[in-house]
């Protein structure tokens with residue numbers, strides 16, 4: 001497969017990739033570059049070479065998963081490139097080809113898509129207190145741990161309609177609306193994408209000698225040294 005030609009079929013790539021003069025403005029404004037060992041200028045530069053091996057290495061790398069998709073780079077590039085859009089196209093291709101399981105940050109796609117899309121399809125919310133646990137998110141702090149343990153009282157005091165019929169924040173989403181959401185996933189390719197992520201993740205879990213439960217836990221919690229600028 002010619003990866004550059006494949007990327008060029010993606011409308012995000014067409015919009016975000018023009019001639020790059022390697023000025024580095026995108027890297028200078030990029031918030032991800034401040035924390036991660038990440039350089040959007042290099043990504044655009046590699047793609048620009050059209051070197052198939054180099055692009056394949058990029059598709060299998062950690063680096064394409066560091067971008068926060070904030071699009072600060074899009075408004076600053078003097079050549080009207082959008083490195084963030086190029087990254088989106090690279091991520092899409094990496095998932096389609098199953099290359100995302102070759103990197104630690106890419107493998108995190110599995111627990112994230114499972115949790116967030118599961119919430120959307122089952123509850124109608126992207127993040128929901130019923131599935132957000134302190135154990136999985138100790139960074140949320142002890143006050144939030146307490147709030148989660150007393151969520152019904154807390155959300156009621158804050159004026160939410162937590163888990164009940166009718167209008168209001170955190171209300172129960174009717175089944176017919178959840179069915180509609182599922183239908184949207186089906187016709188837009190979302191369901192197929194989730195199945196693809198699951199398929200390649202299962203293959204990787206087998207290769208790593210793990211059950212899917214172990215793989216989910218491991219990919220969600222494990223972070224090797226070397227991702228961050230401070231050497232962590």
Ligand code: SF4
Pocket residue numbers: 019020021022023024025026027040041044076077078079080081082083
């Ligand atoms: S700001 Fe634009 S031209 Fe400059 S390095 Fe980034 S992508 Fe290339």
Ligand code: SF4
Pocket residue numbers: 026029030031032033040066067068069070071072073074083084085087
């Ligand atoms: S979209 Fe990605 S590459 Fe662009 S500035 Fe934001 S984090 Fe950096």
